[in-house]
Amino acid sequence: MKLYYAPETCSLSPHIVLRELGLSFDLVLVDNRKKTTEDGRDFMAINPKGYVAVLELDDGTILTEGPAILLYLADLHPRAELAPIMGSGERYRLLEWLAFLNSEIHAGLAPLFDASLPAAAGERFRAKIHKRFDYLEGVLERQDYLMGERFGVADAYLYTVMNWCRFFAIDLARWPALSRYRERIGARPAVREARDAEDNRSKRGPA
Ligand SMILES: N[C@@H](CCC(=O)N[C@@H](CS)C(=O)NCC(=O)O)C(=O)O
CATH class of the missing domain: 3.40.30.10 (Glutaredoxin)
Incomplete structure (x- = not known):
């Protein structure tokens, strides 16, 4: 491959x-x-x-x-159980997460890479991302990984896109559970x- x-x-x-x-x-x-x-x-x-x-x-x-x-x-x-098997109820929970990460977090952060983005539009994108992070904070206060107790593919995805926050001066300290999550995933070999x-x-x- x-x-x-x-x-x-x-x-x-x-x-x-x-x-x-x-x-x-x-x-x-x-x-x-x-x-x-x-x-x-x-x-x-x-x-x-x-x-x-x-x-x-x-x-x-x-x-x-x-x-x-x-x-x-x-x-x-x-x-390896990085995703629930096809046909299981949990598989749909994972699809729900992947859709959320793809459309709300990945596509929500990506416009901030555009240096020509007008400041007002940038602020609107940031405000929306903050709301999504507030939601993730609530989830990660209750569990270590997006799907519960085990690391899986959704965590690899959220970790990856969250790392972009440093390019946009989005301070993750505002979301302590999300910050700890990022460190937890980042420490994996x-x-x-x-x-x-x-x-x-x-x-x-x-x-
Ligand atoms: N819909 C695609 C988007 C992939 C994507 O946004 N790739 C970016 C890097 S994160 C890229 O290569 N952009 C280059 C370009 O669009 O010219 C996916 O979810 O995989």
């Missing part, structure tokens, strides 16, 4: 899950501005939507969209390995 990724982006979440599962995979660095891969290919030919994450299976099949990739990976090793690997490879820069 190959994971096409760009450092500090949402592709960190499937990267974490690949390592949590101990799967063998290659990382392919994408230059998101030039839309090229580190081995000189046209990234638009790999994902015409032009964004990471992309998972390429050994038979060449391309899978895009973070939530789909996360579920695909978790289902390769159901015994697979998470540290994924971050270190992206750091070291990106320092080399795209070829």
Whole structure:
């Protein structure tokens, strides 16, 4: 398998899950501005939507969209219990979380990367994100992980997008349970390995 990724982006979440599962995979660095891969290919030919994450299976099949990739990976090793099995009631709870993270947190934070965003619009996005974090704070005051007592794919996703807060001067200290959660997930060996690997490879820069 190959994971096409760009450092500090949402592709960190499937990267974490690949390592949590101990799967063998290659990382392919994408230059998101030039839309090229580190081995000189046209990234638009790999994902015409032009964004990471992309998972390429050994038979060449391309899978895009973070939530789909996360579920695909978790289902390769159901015994690791990073996602409830298909058909179970809990599976729908996980889908509920992935939809919330994708549409409310990921898509809620992403516009703040746009340097040309008018200040007033930025404030509206921030206010909405604050409300979503208030909600998450309430959940994480009662439980350690989004799905309850076990780490799972939704946690890899929330951890990844929450890390963007430092780029936008959103001080997580305002949400103590969320801050502790971020530290808890960040201390996992697979998470540290994924971050270190992206750091070291990106320092080399795209070829
Ligand atoms: N709907 C996609 C969005 C993926 C996405 O937003 N990728 C960003 C990085 S976090 C990206 O590569 N953006 C580059 C671009 O859109 O040009 C998903 O949920 O996976």
